[in-house]
Amino acid sequence: DQQVKQNSPSLSVQEGRISILNCDYTNSMFDYFLWYKKYPAEGPTFLISISSIKDKNEDGRFTVFLNKSAKHLSLHIVPSQPGDSAVYFCAASAGSGGYQKVTFGTGTKLQVIP
């Protein structure tokens, strides 16, 4: 039962344009959603998160949008840069506090073309 889904395995975008990565979830009990970025041969690194009580969170070039009614979130990267080429994982957790289990999606490989 895949509770967090990333239906696009890959995405190619021109440098300077917007990258939009999508994520759907099924568990309405999720309280937090996170995005991680992963380069080859490295571990994932945290990018940005959003609480379920918000619909937008912004950090520099990265913005995450949450649509609770549609159980959908998206990560926008503007402008996209070649260094953004990586695999992006969407993740979610239920409950507050540091002991929540974190469930990951299958990942989307982003390629930013110079």
Added chain:
Amino acid sequence: NAGVTQTPKFQVLKTGQSMTLQCAQDMNHEYMSWYRQDPGMGLRLIHYSVGAGITDQGEVPNGYNVSRSTTEDFPLRLLSAAPSQTSVYFCASSSAHRYGANVLTFGAGSRLTVL
């Protein structure tokens, strides 16, 4: 500050062999966990621990054992390796917060091949 350190980085085993993947963190994090990454499957939680002496199962615990005798270390044991355990394994840790998301810090991964 080393963060989360995993050893070995690469390992090849034969079916039926046992081995331990080591994970150590120097951030005094209470929460530690193991994930495996497989093509098309994303990151799946194997086991996790919320403190020394406390462990629990994740989504895919079968074939793996863990223990947490210290805050710093969280080894993952394969008692009898199977080809289905060929994967890249990631250890991750976080500090407990009363509020907010559980933001994990990951190690660099251990690539395991079982022949």
